[in-house]
Amino acid sequence: MLLGVLVLAALAVLLSLGTWQLQRLAEKEALIARVAERINAAPEALPARADWPALQADQIEFRRVEFEATFRHDDEVHVFITLGAPKGPIGGQGYFVVTPADLADGTVVFVNRGFVPLAAKDPATRAGGQVEGPQQITGLIRPPEPGTWVTPAADVTRNVWFSRDPAAMAAARAIPADRVAPFTVDQERAALPGGLPQGGETLVSFPNSHLQYAVTWYGLAAALVAVYASFLFNGRRRRG
Known part of the structure; x- marks a missing residue:
């Protein structure tokens, strides 16, 4: 029994x-x-600033957007990554170049412009890719990545980060928090002199x-x- x-x-x-x-x-x-539909959809406008407090990760993740903004190259952030399966010609250890971009209304969006190898961390080594003036930016929205207890802390002095948290990046760059979008945008590949940063390296993989x-x-x-x-x-x- x-x-x-x-x-x-x-x-x-x-x-x-x-x-x-x-x-x-x-x-x-x-x-x-849902993600396949979003990444292949026509680009839409960025979420309005008034809607930021109500944004949910599953509502905005991988949405394709397009907007015009000017990069603040002096404030770019370097997020360490090992790019094991690059879509472009360069992979291995390196950094995502995440740069704040100013919109006409005063909004600031951190844009992941793409991957650079370790040897190209210094912007002077890729000066051709530091495009000036208003740029048309197309890419995928990514929710913030504040990191977990196993994520190394950012080395702000050396400008080496291990997660993409726009609030923390804005604080390190003395950008007013109320102006910074609560998400980042992974830029699609753009034709740049020198080919760096290598855009379009968003990892879309769901085991x-x-x-x-x-x-x-x-x-x-x-x-x-x-x-x-x-x-x-x-x-x-x-x-x-």
């Missing part, structure tokens, strides 16, 4: 885990479809193994039923 209760409890756990993975599969497939996990849990449930049924059958044969 006790064994039967334990088997039923274990079966319920295994079935619930399998069902949960199927639910996660549906959520992940919906996310992938989706939920179906395999569901099959595993349901398979274990089926195996448990088969083993218990065999146990009962053999027990009856021995008693017979």
Whole structure:
């Protein structure tokens, strides 16, 4: 009797885990479809400043936007990254060049202009790419990345960062917080003298193994039923 209760409890756990993975599969497939639609859509305007307090990450992430702004190259921020699967010709260790850009209404948006290798951290080595004047910027909105307890702290003195948090970057560059958009924009690849920064390096990847996990849990449930049924059958044969 006790064994039967334990088997039923274990079966319920295994079935619930399998069902949960199927639910996660549906959520992940919906996310992938939503992101694919957004990154291939026609660019829209930036969220209005009045709407910033109500913005939610899932509402704005990967939305394609277009706007005109002027880069503040002297205030660019370098976010360390290892680009393992670059879309452009350059990869490996380096930095995302995240530069504040001034809009005509006084708004400031931090723009991830793209990747540079370690040797090109100094803007003087890529002076041709430091374009001046108003620029038409097209890219994907990314929610802030404040980092976690395992993320190294930014070395503001050396201008080396490990996450993209526009509020923290604005504070380091003495930009009034109320003027800074609560998101960054990953710029699409642009034709620049010298080719740097190498834009269009947004990573859009969502691991989706939920179906395999569901099959595993349901398979274990089926195996448990088969083993218990065999146990009962053999027990009856021995008693017979």
